[in-house]
Amino acid sequence: MNTLVVRPARIRTAGVRQQILLTAQQRLMILMLLFMAAFCLVSVRLLAFALFDTSAGHRSGATAFVPARADIVDRNGVPLARTIDGYSIRVVPSKLLNDRQYLATELGKIFPDMSREELLAKLTGEHPTYIRRRALPDQVAAVNAIGEIGFEFPREKERLYPQLTLAAHVLGFTNAEGQGVTGVESAFEDRLTNAATRGQPLALSIDARVQGVLESELGNAVTNLEAIGGAGIILDVHTGEVLAMTSLPTYNPNKLVPDNGAARRNAVTYNLYELGSTFKPLTIGAAIDNGVVTSMAKRYDATKPLAIAGFHIRDSHMMNRWLNVPETLIHSSNIVTAQIGDQLGREKMEELFRSLGFDGRPHIELKERAFPLWPKSWGRVTTMTTSYGHGIAVTPLHLASAYAALVNGGIWRPATLLKLGDQAPPQGRRVFKASTSARMRQLLRLIVSDGTGRNADAPGFRVGGKTGSAEKPGAGGYRRHSLVSTFAAAFPMDNPRYVVIAMIDEPKGNAFSSGQRTAGWTVAPVVKKVITRAGPMLGVYPDESRDVDVSELTPLLWRNGDKK
Template identity: 70%
Template sequence: MTTLVARPDRVRLAGQRQRAMMTAHQRLMILMLLFIVAIIVIGGRTLAFAFIDDAHGSGRGGSAMIPARADIVDRNGVPLARTIDAYSLRVVPSRLMNDPRRLAADLAAIFPDTSADTFYAKITGKNPTLLRRRALPEEVAAVNALGEVGFEYPRVKERLYPQHTLAAHVLGFTGADHRGVIGVEKAFDERLSDPALRGEPLVLSIDSRVQATLESELYTAMVNLEAQGAAGIVLDVSSGEVLGMASLPVFNPNKIVSGSNAARKNAVTYNLYELGSTFKPLTIGKAMDIGVVTSMSRRYDATKPLKVGRFAIHDSHNMGRWLNVPETLIHSSNVVTAQIADEMGQAPLEQLFRSLGFDNRPQIELKERAFPLWPRSWGRLTTMTTSYGHGIAVTPLHLASAYGALVNGGTFYPATLLKTERGRQPAGKRVFSEATSARMRQLLRMIVVDGTGTKADAPGFRVGGKTGSAEKPSAGGYAHHSLVSTFVAAFPMDNPRYVVLAMIDEPKGNAYSSGQRTAGWTAAPVVRNVVMRIGPMLGIIPDQNRDVDLSDLEPLLWKPKGEN
């Protein structure tokens, strides 16, 4: 059987192949054209988002490429404040589909800080209303899950402080108009919002590691001592840079609550205190500079109170003997310090305090700065009492800057919250001679080795400093049971680099402090703990084989028989 396979002849029409190729080419060109148009549309939308303000943004300029407000970072680049795109929550009452009472209850469950009645009043109004100026993504998701089409979620520009309460009093916060209200946000508001500058972060002198350590140790002491508050600062003595500034209690700049104004006060720059015996080294330093104190061995009568008219100046611990200058500081004698000030006279002491800025607001960029309580008249008694820190009230920052000058060779540098460029020395003014500064470093070290500041001694860090325990002024005199306890120190004392100040406001004498309220028992241990933690962070390695040479001063200290 034979199978035949037949193949039809191919019909070839003239030009048919050419027309088919032209049709395919046209289709390809149309597809390419559509693709190009799509790219142009997408690119145009991208550029529009890059250069046109968000309709629900701050309304003050800004773009996706340049932040609406400059970031704030610490000296090592750690972000402290930045502006982000966040959600808000708005209701359009005319679109609501669900029961308003039920919606209000559901919203109150998602946002516990707002009552259901408050939400009900807003969602039953006539006009679109903002329910939340800021809502977290998880909160937006929870609201969206309610299935209510009357809710909208416009995007807003929001200032975020990623470290939460860290350095809150330094940073401050912004208001609803995205302008700075307090702190760095207010002090540098123009710089942070300038379109030409906001692409670059504002670099602070603050070291977030130092800041966290300072806050941690102050908080521990405040709680354990049942104190009203606490404050502290870490200051670079050669530049005035503030590496840490803490004020307790704190607040969270991410969530400003009405009625918490007291917590927002920066005690370091805004609160005034009579800082007591911490003034004594300043007085004695000035007396050395002008030749009133020429010998460390000269003795002064401290056997009894010093009477001035109808007033009497007392020592908290009467030594019952004559004291030389090192012993005066070690035992913190008001009586001897007042005698030295009296011999020196009003003019030099007043000139010293003015040169240290005690007659004006503290020198720093913040707007929140208090004007000191300056004596109305400078009589003989005023000269004596201010010499040991009574009758004059300044901020802790005033005192820290003064001690920077006392130990750094005698030059006063204004405090700054901006990082100083490496190798650039800030302008300063001389307030103590180099010789006086060198001697004061010895004396301050002796206070920690042999005097009231022994609990501030951090092994290997050569800490030197002075205690100050002052009663708070009250109506008609002083409140004897309300102390402000301060310890101001520098380290390492053979080549000082940093001042550390710790202040405890109204500590209680309890088991934690062995029943004591004075600075040697309350504030000095804070300084020790801070120094031991931040020293290695700042490149200062403890060395117990080094110390300040005290060999010419140690023999001047009287010791009971039998003590070597």
């Protein structure tokens, strides 16, 4: 019989277990210390790298978050243009597996704006070509669903204009390579693409809210009056900042149409017009400055057309009496203005227009700027006709800058599309005496309160301005039934802050304008609506307790019942 001897299990005492636990804690502490040391070492290295490394690799990493092209924003930071990642659709003909005719049919369903012949040409060409750049997501999905490996969908930088048509002529657009073609996109190409500046948005002087008001009101008028187009601008009279600028018809820079080139023309800076009677206050201002007009009470013969060099200068509405200066402007007399222009003389008239910049392209950053139609010769007839806005053609921006000088104390400044902020405006140059500017503010206010501009009288905003209805020149002379109707205004006239120019090209006399085509009936109401809506946005609130003091001029105005 064998006996099995079993060794009893070793019983650990409490002291032994405590020793084992202490050893484990010591090892864990050592591991934690090693981990913390490694973490600190890595952190110090990263900090040193960030602070002191100046290698090219570091710089490229730092600019990885800078956009390829700077955003464009309005004066309040509202985005007007920005660059995003988008899809394009490209075909590589050599990789196509399906029948080209079938593919053309399928693509035609997705892109109804493209002809079958155009699509077949892309599918059968020798080289890869784009079917659509800036493709919409649903278009990409539809083409991908065809299941053709010859279609590619490269990701590309895309310029997006989130406000669609708003300020389209100001912003312009970029080409397929992302380069600015027109507008701000072209004028500020270096600023928008320079690595040192493209990280910050380009802030424009435009106020998107005011821009929307101008586009809305002018667009409604152009539509209702069945006109071929229009133009408008709102300008700060003291800084030259453009708060709004619109040209009609307009376009959507997100979706350019090949045959809408005419719609892309900026009528404010690139189209030339004879702006008619809006020139009359400029002539009167120069005449006051040069001592030609020394009294508001002096009367001029307006009883019959003015004969000069075989021509007759007429008024659209003959008053058949003698008129003083306030009445000349209130009733928009060509006859009297021509006489005053004749007395002013060629030299002074030409000096006036040159000092206002009418002998060169309008002063603004845009590249789309037209050179005025300057008279070939400055004879006596030219001096007289240009005094009331015929025989010289300028842009609406020329007129806006001129009116700013007329009402701001006499200083002409160039216009700008950049938000000046705390920067001082350009020094400018004196064109009118301060006293003359004060007198013109009275006269412009009278035109709206008592004259042809009554329909622009926005209550409480103390609007002043001048109507202008000019026949358009054509083959063999002026076309009597084709008018350019313009209203040049400023407000508030007791302390002018903004100029508003609105122009409608060839308005029809219909029920909307009581059968009239002239500026007092077609454009003046537009200016009234714009000022009423946009004034508070610009910090100008209606106050019917204030106005321009015209008490010394109102007794000079003829009333019904007065002797002629």
